[in-house]
Structures are given as C-alpha cells and as structure tokens.
C-alpha cells in the first residue's frame with residue numbers, strides 16, 4: 473500500500489479542508505478523523521476521494537460485536553484505504569469488524585485494511601496503570617493488544633514508534649504498525665506523550681506515520697510536509 477506520510481485532516485469543516493488541500497498539487501495520503509467526519513458526514517470522504525487522495529478513515533470503533541460489524545459494513549461502501557477500531561473492544565468485536573468490512577466491500581474492489589488502536593499515543597504508562605488499572609508495562613500492554621489483533625485476523629495496529637519494532641518481531645513484518653505522535657525535531661508535543669521524529673519512526677520499524685499539527689499548523693504546510701517526507705525517506 474501507499475507508504476507516504478498520512479496527514480491528519482483535523483479540521484472543523486469542509487472549508488478548511490479544501491483550503492488546506494489547495495497547498496498540494498499531487499495526490500497525498502490523508503486521515504479523516506472524528507472531528508471532521510462527525511461534522512460533515514460521509515460526503516466529505518467522497519469529496520476528498522474525488523481529488524485522488526488515499527484515505528485513512530479514523531473512527532476508532534469500539535462497541536459490541538454486532539454493532540461494529542454493521543457499522544463497518546456500511547463504511548466499507550465508502551471505498552477508503554484504511555479503517556480502525558479499538559483493540560480493547562476484544563477479539564469478537566475485531567472479528568465482527570472484519571466480517572462487516574468484507575461483507576460491505578463491493579465486488580471487484582479491494583477491502584480496506586483494518587487496524588486496531590492499542591494504547592493511544594497520548595497515554596503514559598502511569599496513566600494506563602492508574603486509570604485503566606492495567607498492571608503491566610505499557611509495552612507489554614501494547615504487545616498484548618497487538619497479539620490479539622493479529623489473532624482476530626486484522627492487518628495491523630496503531631501504536632507509538634516506541635513499540636513498533638517489538639510488534640514487528642512478535643507479529644511479523646507484514647503486520648502494519650501505524651504510528652501517530654510524530655513531530656519534526658524540536659517540535660511541540662501538545663497532548664501527545666509517546667512521540668518521535670519521522671526518521672526515528674522509520675528507524676524503529678513503523679510501517680506508516682500519521683502527522684497532524686506539525687503540518688496543518690505550519691506557516692507553510694507544503695514545506696513542512698516535504699520536510700516530513702524527506703526525513704521519513706532518509707534511512
């Protein structure tokens with residue numbers, strides 16, 4: 473699949489999205505997340521696709537298996553490239569998501585890749601232990617979620633760069649490690665806790681990186697994107 477850095481279109485409405493996309497004169501890989509999707513609905517996916525961009529639809533589904541299966545069946549018709557659920561929903565839920573996605577993908581079209589969020593990149597080990605009451609190291613918790621995601625038959629996980637290498641060893645190099653929490657060297661972390669640079673991500677075994685504010689908040693987004701791409705392709 474396309475391995476270009478994925479730009480998170482975390483904007484409140486369609487207007488800002490197309491203003492932002494006008495900075496680019498080639499197809500890129502973008503992420504439509506809950507902020508934008510919940511305001512604009514499925515039509516935003518169609519409109520961004522019409523411009524030729526690849527799409528990661530990041531809705532992080534987490535519900536009972538039957539609900540997630542039905543929701544995924546509907547989402548499959550949108551023709552996106554990558555979708556996700558929360559691994560904490562469990563193996564039955566993840567299998568349901570995959571079944572729904574397979575059932576809803578139109579004949580002759582490729583099924584979207586399905587990945588599961590392990591521990592959010594905004595979570596520290598201390599928060600995980602105190603608030604989720606998981607008495608493992610953060611790495612072991614992420615590795616556990618990666619293993620059950622693989623057992624459910626999904627294509628990979630969302631994790632931080634810090635866990636990507638060990639997931640590759642445990643689950644195989646074809647198992648996708650999609651890593652948000654990416655910052656240019658010296659960039660502000662904002663609410664992210666487990667961060668890394670694009671070149672650090674590549675060196676640590678990320679399959680794909682997700683970059684939002686380091687590009688969308690830059691004075692020159694096209695230049696920031698180029699910098700991210702150059703670092704990502706460096707090693």
Ligand SMILES: O=C(O)c1cc(=O)[nH]c(=O)n1[C@@H]1O[C@H](COP(=O)(O)O)[C@@H](O)[C@H]1O
Nearest residue numbers: 480505530592593630652653682683684685
């Ligand atoms: O699934 C995601 O995309 C995701 C998972 C995760 O653990 N952490 C995370 O930051 N994300 C998303 O990745 C993007 C990161 O944005 P920035 O922090 O602005 O680069 C946001 O759109 C988040 O919703």
